[in-house]
Amino acid sequence: MTVAEYNRSIDDFADGLYRFILKNIKDEDKAKDIIQDTFEKLWIRISNVTYEKVKSYLFTAAYHTMIDLTRKEKRKDNIVNIDSEMYSHNIQYTDLTEVLEDAINKLPEDQRSVIMLRDYEGYSYNEIAEITGLSEAQVKVYIYRGRMFLKKYIGSIEKVI
Amino acid sequence: MNITRNNYEAFLIDYMDGRLDPIQSNQLLNFLTQNPDLKKEFERYENIKISPSKDIHLKKQILKRNFSDIKKINKTNFEEFCIAKLEGDLQENDEIRLSQYMDKHPEMIKDYNLYSRLYLKPDYNIKYPGKNNIKKSVLLMYKRSMYFYVSSAAAIIIVIMLVFMPKKQKEEISKVQFADITPEKEIVQKKETQNNTEIDLGSTLEEIKEVQPANKILNTRLKNAIPDKPINNTATREKEMLSYLNPIEAGIENTFNYPNLIMNRLGTTENYQEGNFAFKDIFIRKLKNSILQKDFSTNIENKIIWSAAEAGIKSYNYLTESEVELEKKLNSEGKVVAFALNSESFSISSPLMK
Numbered sequence: 319m320t321v322a323e324y325n326r327s328i329d330d331f332a333d334g335l336y337r338f339i340l341k342n343i344k345d346e347d348k349a350k351d352i353i354q355d356t357f358e359k360l361w362i363r364i365s366n367v368t369y370e371k372v373k374s375y376l377f378t379a380a381y382h383t384m385i386d387l388t389r390k391e392k393r394k395d396n397i398v399n400i401d402s403e404m405y406s407h408n409i410q411y412t413d414l415t416e417v418l419e420d421a422i423n424k425l426p427e428d429q430r431s432v433i434m435l436r437d438y439e440g441y442s443y444n445e446i447a448e449i450t451g452l453s454e455a456q457v458k459v460y461i462y463r464g465r466m467f468l469k470k471y472i473g474s475i476e477k478v479i
Numbered sequence: 480m481n482i483t484r485n486n487y488e489a490f491l492i493d494y495m496d497g498r499l500d501p502i503q504s505n506q507l508l509n510f511l512t513q514n515p516d517l518k519k520e521f522e523r524y525e526n527i528k529i530s531p532s533k534d535i536h537l538k539k540q541i542l543k544r545n546f547s548d549i550k551k552i553n554k555t556n557f558e559e560f561c562i563a564k565l566e567g568d569l570q571e572n573d574e575i576r577l578s579q580y581m582d583k584h585p586e587m588i589k590d591y592n593l594y595s596r597l598y599l600k601p602d603y604n605i606k607y608p609g610k611n612n613i614k615k616s617v618l619l620m621y622k623r624s625m626y627f628y629v630s631s632a633a634a635i636i637i638v639i640m641l642v643f644m645p646k647k648q649k650e651e652i653s654k655v656q657f658a659d660i661t662p663e664k665e666i667v668q669k670k671e672t673q674n675n676t677e678i679d680l681g682s683t684l685e686e687i688k689e690v691q692p693a694n695k696i697l698n699t700r701l702k703n704a705i706p707d708k709p710i711n712n713t714a715t716r717e718k719e720m721l722s723y724l725n726p727i728e729a730g731i732e733n734t735f736n737y738p739n740l741i742m743n744r745l746g747t748t749e750n751y752q753e754g755n756f757a758f759k760d761i762f763i764r765k766l767k768n769s770i771l772q773k774d775f776s777t778n779i780e781n782k783i784i785w786s787a788a789e790a791g792i793k794s795y796n797y798l799t800e801s802e803v804e805l806e807k808k809l810n811s812e813g814k815v816v817a818f819a820l821n822s823e824s825f826s827i828s829s830p831l832m833k
Contacts, residue, residue, distance in 0.1 A: 321826040325614045336607035350609060357613045414596060422599065437599035465562050468597045469590070 323369045331373050356380040378449045421471040429464040432457050482510040546573045552580040561594045635791040
């Protein structure tokens with residue numbers, strides 16, 4: 319990949335990558351750090367990555383960096399501090415988007431990530447498997463399971479409202 | 480073997496698996512009676528039951544490569560069919576079956592519609608703010624030869640742009656410095672100003688002799704250049720003037736063979752007219768035709784300069800067998816606002832100074 323292609327990959331993919339990471343970890347500063355770190359890794363390996371494969375490379379690297387960060391922080395968290403309101407429905411919803419956002423946050427990180435990769439970036443099962451390191455079958459199961467959970471969550475909200 | 484607090488667990492497991500004989504079972508129960516804390520633990524283990532996960536059924540259906548293997552759609556597998564339809568995993572026959580099922584059970588349509596709305600949409604307002612900070616503008620090369628090529632390219636471009644950049648000339652000097660000879664030029668009135676005389680040269684050499692320009696150097700030069708004998712033929716007179724004023728330019732002009740040459744050497748023609756060329760225009764035209772293989776039909780300052788820069792890059796690529804490209808970025812008005820030099824090894828970009 320040339321320098322011009324490297325700069326072009328920033329213009330083409332930085333926004334989508336940042337959106338994906340931010341939606342997962344909900345921290346702007348950490349998301350920016352992950353994006354910067356990812357592109358630095360790409361820069362170091364610039365001669366080994368072609369422009370056709372750069373999007374997949376970026377998402378894979380960013381995903382694994384994000385997972386490492388979240389697992390490291392989970393170990394530091396006090397169990398008592400786990401948000402007991404995670405499963406409550408006390409907040410007022412204005413539209414389905416907000417409800418979906420709340421519901422997606424309830425999913426385990428693997429299911430959340432695969433659903434985001436599927437919906438935000440339109441990746442196939444095989445591509446998601448490559449990015450996340452899961453098998454294609456696992457990806458499919460996570461997506462189906464995640465959709466069922468979202469449907470139940472939304473359905474229960476509608477009953478309450 | 481006696482049951483003790485160190486080995487009772489093994490006996491407990493064998494008891495729950497039904498592998499203890501009646502004597503060993505009685506021994507175990509007696510031991511537990513004598514150790515009530517361990518008896519409570521045993522009772523806890525007895526109540527633990529693991530039931531098969533409901534997800535296994537889900538997993539089986541999902542992992543099946545072909546939903547066509549499922550003979551009948553019912554309430555149990557309806558949701559999987561809905562998800563499969565929305566994910567694009569259903570074949571055409573299975574989609575028809577699903578539609579037929581929903582026609583027969585309209586109460587299920589609500590569930591299908593709910594599934595169809597459960598897709599995340601990206602928020603395009605979220606943008607990464609630090610793109611320019613992570614872009615790379617120059618790749619540092621440590622090979623000595625690359626420095627040579629880059630500096631050579633820069634030198635060529637600078638030289639070309641310096642040579643062909645139009646220079647501002649003060650009005651009071653410009654008319655004095657050049658002999659403006661045209662085949663049919665009217666005599667313009669002289670204007671006298673303080674310590675400066677503007678001169679518009681007439682169409683005859685005698686009139687040129689009488690002129691007293693303010694610029695003494697050019698005055699001397701003109702006087703020396705003017706021959707004594709009169710020159711009648713216009714084209715011949717032009718060539719004669721060229722040959723006296725600048726032999727090199729005369730040689731080049733003769734090579735180019737342009738009869739309507741206006742001697743405005745350091746700039747372009749101010750009022751461009753079809754058929755009249757300035758020396759610089761001619762040079763660029765020749766350069767473009769021979770090197771860039773392009774048709775030059777209009778005399779626009781910026782195009783000339785960019786053409787010259789492109790010519791320099793092409794020359795450099797030819798000499799060094801490189802593939803350097805000169806790119807320019809245009810704003811909405813079509814004006815160049817930045818340029819960049821790109822190759823496989825380096826990339827230099829810069830905005831243009833206003």
